[in-house]
Structure formats: C-alpha cells, structure tokens
Amino acid sequence: MKKGDHLFLVDGSAYIFRAFHALPPLTRKSDGLPVGAVSGFCNMLWKLLQDARDTDVGVTPTHFAVIFDYSSKTFRNELYPDYKANRSEPPEDLVPQFGLIREATKAFNLPCIEMEGYEADDIIAAYCRMAEEAGGEATIISSDKDLMQLVTDHVSMYDTMKDRQIGREEVLEKFGVGPEKMIDLQALAGDSTDNIPGVPGIGPKTAAQLLDEYGDLDTLLERASEIKQNKRRENLIEFADQARLSRQLVTLKADTPVDIPLDALALEAQDGPKLVAFLKAMEFSSLTRRVAEATGTEIGEIDPAQVAVEAGAQARGPDLDAGTADGANTVAGVIEDGVDTPRALAEARATAARSGAFDADAYVCIRDLRTLDEWIDNARAAGVVAFDTETDSLDAMQATLVGFSLSHAEGEAAYVPLAHRQGEDDLLGEGGLVDGQIGLDEALSRLKALLEDPSILIVGQNIKYDLQVMARHDISIAAFDDTMLISYALDGGNNSHHGMDALAERWLGHTPIAYKDVAGTGKKALTFDRVALDAATRYAAEDADITLRLWRVLKPRLVAEGLVSVYERLERPLIAVLARMERRGISVDRQILSRLSGEFAQKAAGIEAEIHELAGESFNIGSPKQLGEILFGKMSLPGGSKTKTGQWSTSAQVLEDLAAEGHELPRRIVDWRQLTKLKSTYTDALPGFINPQTGRVHTSYSLASTSTGRLSSSDPNLQNIPIRTAEGRRIRTAFVAQKGHRLVSADYSQIELRVLAHMADIGQLKQAFADGMDIHAMTASEMFGVPVEGMPAEVRRRAKAINFGIIYGISAFGLANQLGIARSEAGDYIKTYFERFPGIRDYMDATKAFAREHGYVETVFGRRAHYPDIKSSNPQVRSFNERAAINAPIQGSAADIIRRAMIRIEDALATEKLAAQMLLQVHDELIFEVPEGEVEATIDVVRDVMEQAAMPAVAMSVPLQVDANAAHNWDEAH
C-alpha cells in the first residue's frame, strides 16, 4: 500500500445485525430461507465496489476487506467475565445468515477476515493503523460508536444506510469530544449493550463535559475530589478502578497480530460468473441482473451456486428435503454456554425448561397504550415473541378478536384485553364494554406494525387460527413459527396430538390453567369476552408464556434430529396456503341439499315402515342394540357375530351377507342406513356450515392430526363427501362454482402404488406405469397368467384388492374379508403375489426391520412416523403396528408430494396470470374455482405442478399422472 491508496474495511458482523433489523422488507428465498440481511449486504458491497465515488466517501477503494467477529469469547472476557454477558442470542431467522454473509464475501472476491479471541473491531483497528503507517487512507464501513476512537485525519467512517461520512467533526458533534477522547468517554459512560460498567450516574453527556474540563480520564480521576456535585464526586472516587477497567475493555487493540498482510487486501477484479452464480442461488434477481450486466456475464448460462454454508444455514438451505441429518448435526446454529452441538443445545433447553417456574401473578394485563408500546419494543428487541389471540369462537371464520397475549421472555407475558364485555345482555345480546381497554383500532395498528415486521419471529401454537383471525383485521403475520407443527414434525406418532396442554405437560412439567376453569363448561360456559380480566390475563398470558418456552425447547430439536427441512419445506409453508383455502370456502347450493333432504326423508320413512312391517314390531332402527335383538334374537337369522363388547354385530358386511341369502329385512336396513346417513351427515348438516357473511362453506384443515402426514378436514369434513353410490353422488352436485366460473378437479392417478413402485424399486411395476398400463390388470396378468386382453372383471377385481392390500400392509385375514373368500385362499394369493414380486416382500421386511430398530419409519422426503409399540409382545398390537409402519411411508410420501404441489401452485398460477383459486384438498385431489375462460390454461399449470411436485428433492423413478376435469359442480368435475 502506498500514499493515495484507500482501504475500505467493512464491519461485517455489525452490518448483519443492523441490516436485519433496519431493512424491511426482509426477504425469504422461495424455500423459506431468510436472506434479508444477506440481500442488504450484497447490495451494499456492490454499491461500494461500483460507485463508491458517488457516495459521501467520494473515493474509489484500492484495498478492501470484510471483517467478522470470530466468536463471542475474546480476551476481554478474561479481563471482565461479564463483558457482553447481557447479549441475547441472535434472532432465529438471522442465524442462518451468518454463514451466508461469509459466502457472499467470498463470492465478491473479497478477503473475509476473522480471528479467534479478537473482535472484528480489533482487527479493524490494526488495519487502520497499518494503512496510516503506509501513508494511505482508510474508511471503516460502519456507524458503530465503538469504532469512532479510530477516526483520525486519515481514517474515517461511513454509514451506508445514511450515506454519510463520519469524520472528526461528526464525532465531535455527536459526542461533544473528539475521536481521541472517545475511549475515555466510553470508559466513563459505560455501555449497557456491551455490559461495560463505566461510572454510575455518568452518561455520555456528563462524560463529555468532564473530559472537556479535565482533559482526560487519568487527570479526571486524580482530581476527582475537586468535583462539586456530591454524588458524582463520590462515584468517581469509588468507581475509579471500574472506569480504568472499562477503558481497557473499550480500547481497541491496534496491535492485534493479523496474519494477512495489508497488501494482500488489494482489490481484485470481480469474477462475474462466480458472483452471478451466488446471487442467483440467493434469488436476488435484480442485483443478479445488474451484476451480470456490469461484468458481461450471461445469466442464463450460469447455474446457481451450490451454496455451502455452516450448518445453521445449511439446515434451512437449498433443496435438502431428503437426508439432511448429517449436515444439520455438525454445528450449532445457536451457541449457548458450554453448548456447542445442536443435540447438546436441545438437551440443555429441555432440562432448563423443566426447571422453570410459572407465576401467574407475574403476568401483566395491559390497559394503556404506553405499556403496550413498551411490550412491543421489548418484543422487537428480543426478535422473537410468542403471540396468541383470544376470541369468542372456535370457528376462525366467525371469531371476534377479544384480546391477545404476548411473551418475549420466559415467565414474562401480558394479556391485552380489547373487547371484554360486562353486565346483563340487553335485547340485542350485547353488554357494555369493560372500562379501561385499549381501543381496538389503536391496538390493531400497533399490532400490525409488530406482526408484519419480517424481522420479528412470531411464535404461535396452531398459528393458522391466529393467522385467520388477524387476516380478518387486514393483518398478515410476516415471519412465524408454530410449536404445534414443530412438535408434529418431531414426534408424529409419538403423541397422538400436539395440543398445548399436552406439550406443556410433557416438556415443561406444567399443567396449564384449563379453559373450563376460567370460562366454565357446558351450557353456562362463558365466551371469552365475558371472562373477568384478571382470570383472562392469567389464562391467556400463560398460553403465550408456555408457547415461547415450548418453542425454545422444540425448535433446536429440529436441527438436532435432522428434521428442519421437513418442517421448513412441508409444514410451515403450508400454513398460509391452507389458511387461504379455508378463507375462500366453497359455494354450496342450499336448495339442492334441501331438496335432497326431503327426498331422503321420504324414502327413509317408506323403508322404515317396511322394516317395521317385516320385523312385526316398531323399534329404533338406528339402535344397533335393538336391531341386533330383532335380527338375531327374535328372528334367529343365521350368521350372527359379536362385536368386542358382546353386542350382535349389525355392520353393513353382516347385513349384506344376510341379504345375499335372500333375507329381505337386512337389505332394507342397509338402504335405510344409507339414506339416513346421507341425510344427517350431509344434506341436513352442510347448510348449517354456510357462513352468513360469505355465503360459503369454510372447512378447517388440520396439519397435525394424522400419523402419516395427510391433512384432515373438519367442521365440516369435506374430505368424505359421498361418491361411491349414485344417491351419495347427488350430494356432490350441491358443491358448485360461483357465477362465471367452473370447478376444476385434478387428482393423482394411483399415486400410492406409484410411490410403492418407486420406493420398493419394483421393475415390473415401474415399467407398467412408464408404459401407461392398467396396473391392476397387469398385476392380475402377472399373478394368474391371464392375458390382459379380454380379462374377466372378477380377476382384475381380485388383483385390485391385492394391490390395495399391499399398500395397507396385507394380511390373509384382511384380504379374505375384503374378497369374501377363505383365509387359506387369500393366503395363497399373497404367496403367489410375493413370488411374482419378491421385491415387495423384501421392501416390507426391510420397512418392518427399520421400524423395529429406530421406532419410526420415513417418507421419501424424510418425514417420520413413530411406532413406539412396534415391539409389543401382544401379537395383535404388534401386527397392527407393523401394517401401519408399512403403510405410512407410502401414504405419507404421497401426502408429502401433494403438499409440495399445494405450496407451489399459487405462485405458479400467479406467474401465468391465472385467477384460479385453490379451494379443497382431498388427499390425492385438489379442487379449484376457475374463471370460465381460463379452464384449459389452469389445468395445464396445475397438472404440471402436481406431476413435478416431487422434484427436485426426489426424482421419482415412476411418472406421476394427474387427471383433471372441469364442470359446474363437483360431481361432474371429478
């Protein structure tokens, strides 16, 4: 380096934090990886490299380096163990970006410097001195006051966000002392963020005044007795040593033994392709374009870089759906005392969580804006906050927001009542608002700023509900985690459900206040807006407290157990997708249902009369107990079997068998049951679910209630709308598209058999699917040696039953039942099947062995289903678990595939400027409402996304096939 040269030193670590908090909107990559700070960093570097001359710095760098903190422990901790002890851990979304920023630096061909035991500031100090000694100049890219002591005539600082150079004058203006006195100023004033003690009662203003008067710290301390103010004098005398220690702490080590010489920092030309590849991988499209242009790189010819980063980032990085465990297990994303692996962190957190105490009296009821603002500021500072809404209904589409709770630290939680009511209901059913609640609009505007800030992670338990409630107040939560889904990804199958009470019991050893204890139960249960504020506070604040604690326990386990990508790729992104589907609802024609109800009622009444006639007496047909007595007692029909409670079985199977023998009564019972089932469950119940505001039916999807990864639907269940019988299908005609639209149904053909063929690697099956053959006919042909051409329907039917049986973990007993054949015959079929497809047996054996060894099985995307009872000594229990374990990877992989499709499909439609709306999912089928003119184009997009949904995480060795149709109602579209 020589005179006239100019060194730029970027304080990388400080930049990350500042960018993370100051740069909304923080962006995420398409896979959910947070990259906002990285984006800001890259833009900043590019700007400095391209046109630093146009900034307030006014010169072009000849040398350049980016400096990072190596770890949180430095030589200062030996001087003062509490140095920076009050630093909280970085926000979860920031952690993965540390590694990426270093990668970015390398992609820019810039030296990336860090040294164990030293802070970035010390390294910067050393290089500044070296640059000055060499006759050059230096600019520190930072606005941190800790670095201001380095400012000289040849060293200045530059605040990129304000485009402002900080020199001698600016320091003087800001702190009232020149840069050379900044050390003494900091030593006196201390610094709460770094835990520098300083002298009590002296802040920057007083410090500046004292230094102005006495010259420097040593002189001041010597002559402290001259100071007039009593308290100040005493403190300066008493805490003189503390001030000297503080000075040591804040003094940057310009003699830090850096091992990269100054000359090695000379700026090199950009490597266009390398940089473009990195930016492309980060999906920074506009910067990628600018860089490509400036470096003459052809974007299309560059493949996105395989961005290798430290595990924290890798765990959330590019496509890692399958087999992520290894990378994720090596380095902790978050370092806590003495904890340096994810597993150790998870264990430490679990232990700590159990010992934490709960104190409901510590919870705060917030009733004024100032306090609310303080809590929101605290949440902001923490970067992570648990959030929970309280409403007057379990139906998110109808619920009114009654209040909400927040918790940003263990044991600290607050409830904010907004719409609690009191007094007698008047004729309108409205009591008066309880006094002293913050106005709804004011509270919501504060809340909006918090929830929509992408740099703040909002943690919820079943957050889809809160998403719905807030969406109705025009608030969309930007960055969120869901403890229920984290638990589901980790422990699917271990616990049947992942409700907060069970999780609190299990992980915190704490029994939460029960809802019924605050609201009562049964008919006299209060809605939450009628609960007294103190009880509401204890209940609601505790929920937030628990949620945050659960998050701290469960989140690290995702990394430790290699399940980050399951959660990040299959669970979390689906929350908002499902929330939108639920909010859209589907149009149901009330008149069609009402007409059907009347028809079913009439027919059922006719059959009922016939039944009573045939039975010779009147009885309750709906009572299996009474019916059993009639059939097998009074009439002594043959073939009676008993249920496990000793009752006569009157199942459809039993009745069908009797009917086949020519008995009239059982036939009629079956018909009656079908009609009353259709009426009570569907035609009578569905109109009650039509939302009065929207005029549509809004189901609720559960992401966490199946062991395999499937969704479930309830209130109403729209995943079991009849289709098998002609009568039942008529119910589907009531599900209609709105005016000017069509319903499009797209369903995977034989997805589970295709998944099986892929996972078990069965050549014949894969070939058959590749050739587009009739898979059941092909199976029959292989097994029975019957040519596919002219195959009897019965032969194909049997093969089809066997194929399904395989997916369900086949047993001779079950197959015999299904086909109505002897168990020995069924056993022969199975034997023949395994002879023709030995790979299937190998696969089943291997799956069972895996389940026994690990206690769980996995889908192709790494989702786990646990079977803790698979080693049961009870053969029934054990066999059941084995069959379930065989089924789960197949059903679960298919479920994962459609999840991936759902996550991608909205963007794909938007890209093609299509207005189609996804309304329903029925396991292997998706239903859309599509403008009439866009049906064909929509089907093209939907089919493509669904068929490619496994890619690129898993390249299926069997093609996926999607059939799609459009019609005015669901019956015709399917």
Added chain:
DNA sequence: TAGAAAACGTA
C-alpha cells in the same frame, strides 16, 4: 352431560 362404541362416509 361427557365419552365410548358402533356405524359409515372418504382416500
């Protein structure tokens, strides 16, 4: 009045 059992709708 809460919960289990039986039955039955779907993939």
Added chain:
DNA sequence: GTACGTTTTCTAG
C-alpha cells in the same frame, strides 16, 4: 389389511 371425522345410540356418572 392403512389413514381419517361425524352421527347416533348407549352408558356411566
């Protein structure tokens, strides 16, 4: 033989 949710009846409290 797998995976669900809803309805009605019946039972235990």
